[in-house]
Amino acid sequence: MKRIRIVVAAGMVSLLGVGASPVAAKSMVYFNGFPAPGAAYLVDWQPKSRTRVVSGVGASVGVYTDDGSQRVITLNPPIESAWVVEPDACGAAELVRQIKQVIVRDLPAETQIVEIGQDVWRGGCSDGDTTPFGSFDDVGTSMQRMSMGARPPMTDIVPGLEMAGPSDEDWPLMIDFWPAQATVSVQSGAVMFKGAGHVYPAAFSPDGWWVMDLAGHQRTQTRLRVDAKTGGEFWLMADWANGLAQRVTAVSFAKTSLDAGFGTVAKAARMWQYGGSVGTSSPFFHYLYKSGWGERVTKSLDTGGETRAPIDAWGLDEADLWEQRKLSNSSILLNRRWVPVSRHGNKIHWVIEHYESMQDGVTTVLLPARVNYLVDTGKAVPPAR
Structure with a gap:
């Protein structure tokens, strides 16, 4: 059987503009x-x-x-x-x-x-x-x-605003993948990607897209929903050519806030529920214990059972929270990092999440950086050993 490589080279018959969208559509x-x-x-x-x-x-x-x-x-x-x-x-x-x-x-x-x-x-x-x-x-x-x-209006996207969610990264051609997200600072007629410092022209199209002129191509996004319960937003992101969307994906955005962060290790030692599992029958948690280890916990609301997997170590690197676990019977380390974006109330923390593996000094991105939220469900108390 042939093995598909994680590193992708892609071709697309219909990437460049095929057909215009008439006004009556x-x-x-x-x-x-x-x-x-x-x-x-x-x-x-x-x-x-x-x-x-x-x-x-x-x-x-x-x-x-x-x-x-x-x-x-x-x-x-x-x-x-x-x-x-x-x-x-x-x-x-x-x-x-x-x-x-x-x-x-x-x-x-x-x-x-x-x-x-x-x-x-x-x-x-x-x-x-x-x-x-x-x-x-x-x-x-x-x-x-x-x-x-x-679609909701985007009149609040004005100079001085900082928003996590846009991307100027390559978009790998893999099903259900997305380009790595980052935080931008809105400027007059432009955006600056804060991590890399890249500045690109940006403007709003007449039909409600936020268009960024990246190096060699355009990427656009448009707001689909503002979620009052979590403080986050859902957007449609697209690569553009000839004034038309050529690829789309749905991603979360979140405005930054000054109170973002996890505080101290003692304050961060909580049971964090993954935002994507809220409202499902299989909620997923990161239990982070104050002593520097933790557990990944998946619960089944249908059966009442749960499964646990160890987190070998976690801590804070300035404002970021990191965790590490080693795959059983291997030298592969899985590293996760949550970069704070904002807080909504006392329990919801929006982050940009990075997830990578490391083996023999080589780092591989497992998931492109993504905007997600965590729910503080209470103090994490380690089980008796």
């Missing part, structure tokens, strides 16, 4: 993942059963049919994404995913999205082999939906 966004980054689709439903679809890996145009229960979009050309794989005995190869159709099934409380297509081997010993995926009977992925005409 009804633009809808379908998304999931709050607060962590998640998949998204931007669909322009156009007159005469035509449409333009933007996914996490590309964009294309097509036509659709509607039988009253679901709309079936047939894309021409397919949306393609290609992964370089380890060479086999016959030489180099790549695995190409072709999305040929997209089913959009609107239910009262959600929308189900189904992708239909095939995976194709190009090159290597399996050259030409295909594996279909998706079917008209699939339940699909449940997503929220929103008209792009219902």
Whole structure:
């Protein structure tokens, strides 16, 4: 079996502008993942059963049919994404995913999205082999939906504001991945990425996108939701070309605040619930004990059980909180770092999270930096040993 490498080289048939979005189109966004980054689709439903679809890996145009229960979009050309794989005995190869159709099934409380297509081997010993995926009977992925005409305003994005969430990093072409997020300072007609100090021109488009002119390309974002309960926000991020979105993903943003931070080790020794697990049947926690170790705890609300895995060490590096654990029977270290962004009330802390592995002095990014929140659920007390 061929192994797909983590380092990706990608190609996309439909990356550059395919089709313009006419004024009469009804633009809808379908998304999931709050607060962590998640998949998204931007669909322009156009007159005469035509449409333009933007996914996490590309964009294309097509036509659709509607039988009253679901709309079936047939894309021409397919949306393609290609992964370089380890060479086999016959030489180099790549695995190409072709999305040929997209089913959009609107239910009262959600929308189900189904992708239909095939995976194709190009090159290597399996050259030409295909594996279909998706079917008209699939339940699909449940997503929220929103008209792009219902987006909240962005009039508060003014010089002096600092916001965690935008990115000027490369966007790896891997399903459900996103470009590493950072904190920006809004300037007049520009933004400055605080970590790297990069400054780029930025402006708002007439149709409500915050457009940043990065080196060699444009990246845009638009606000989808402001969450009063957590103080965070959900945005749609896109790479642009020819005035159109070419890839999209849904990500969290958060405004910075002066009271961000964990304080001392004693104050940070808490049971931190991961924001992405709030409201699920499997809440996930980091129990950080004052003595410098901790546990990753996953609870099952269905069965009442829980699983625990050790955190070997944790501490504070100035304002940042770090933790480290070693994989069993290996020399691999997993390092996580939470960079404070803001606080909402006494319990919710927004952070930029970094997650990497280290082996033999080589560091590998496991997840691009992402904006997420933590909930302080109380003092962490270590179990009796």
